Amino acid sequence: MRRLAVFASGNGANFEAIVEGCRSGVIGNAEVVLCVCDKPEAYVVERAERLGVGKLVFTPKDYASKSDYEKEIADVMDSLGIDLVCLAGYMRIVGEELLGRYGGRIINIHPSLLPAFPGVGAIRAAFEYGVKVYGVTIHEVDSSLDGGKILSQVAIPYEGADFEELKTEIHKAEHKLYTETINKILA
Numbered sequence: 001m002r003r004l005a006v007f008a009s010g011n012g013a014n015f016e017a018i019v020e021g022c023r024s025g026v027i028g029n030a031e032v033v034l035c036v037c038d039k040p041e042a043y044v045v046e047r048a049e050r051l052g053v054g055k056l057v058f059t060p061k062d063y064a065s066k067s068d069y070e071k072e073i074a075d076v077m078d079s080l081g082i083d084l085v086c087l088a089g090y091m092r093i094v095g096e097e098l099l100g101r102y103g104g105r106i107i108n109i110h111p112s113l114l115p116a117f118p119g120v121g122a123i124r125a126a127f128e129y130g131v132k133v134y135g136v137t138i139h140e141v142d143s144s145l146d147g148g149k150i151l152s153q154v155a156i157p158y159e160g161a162d163f164e165e166l167k168t169e170i171h172k173a174e175h176k177l178y179t180e181t182i183n184k185i186l187a
């Protein structure tokens with residue numbers, strides 16, 4: 001049984017999709033054993049409680065440096081025997097401490113066809129730009145913002161004017177692509 005950690009900063013819908021993906025068998029032979037969250041008030045914390053997933057919730061300001069809190073995270077992950085780290089709406093650049101200990105085993109999801117529209121607010125930026133094909137990317141994590149080797153992508157054609165409808169379509173595609181990609185990586 002492979003052991004996953006999922007990092008999130010907000011809503012946590014991808015976190016829940018990964019947990020459910022493991023439980024339903026879409027992701028074979030794996031379980032999410034840790035939710036890491038840098039915002040105590042984030043909804044993902046409630047999801048982790050409801051789903052019975054262990055959590056590590058911290059406030060970056062309480063630490064002297066990024067290395068300090070990343071060391072604590074990496075120590076907890078070492079003690080749990082984490083095989084793969086999935087960033088799912090974790091809105092921080094991963095630093096040297098985590099990359100040093102988990103580099104090559106950290107992946108991220110981003111709601112655009114990277115390298116287009118990196119960073120926060122990607123769906124809104126693409127919508128305002130007027131693109132006709134949106135998308136989702138899963139990539140390895142390095143020290144850059146939404147950079148790193150691309151592992152999988154899906155294109156989502158959308159020419160409508162309803163931003164909420166577009167977001168719903170993209171989020172649905174995210175949950176499918178992320179669970180399928182994790183399954184392939186572990187296989």
Ligand code: GAR
Pocket residue numbers: 008009010011012013014015088089090109110111118119120121122146174
């Ligand atoms: C997702 O759309 C994810 O792709 C995005 O944050 C959202 C989190 O939603 N990540 C990024 O923009 C990374 N740069 P969720 O908390 O409901 O899973």
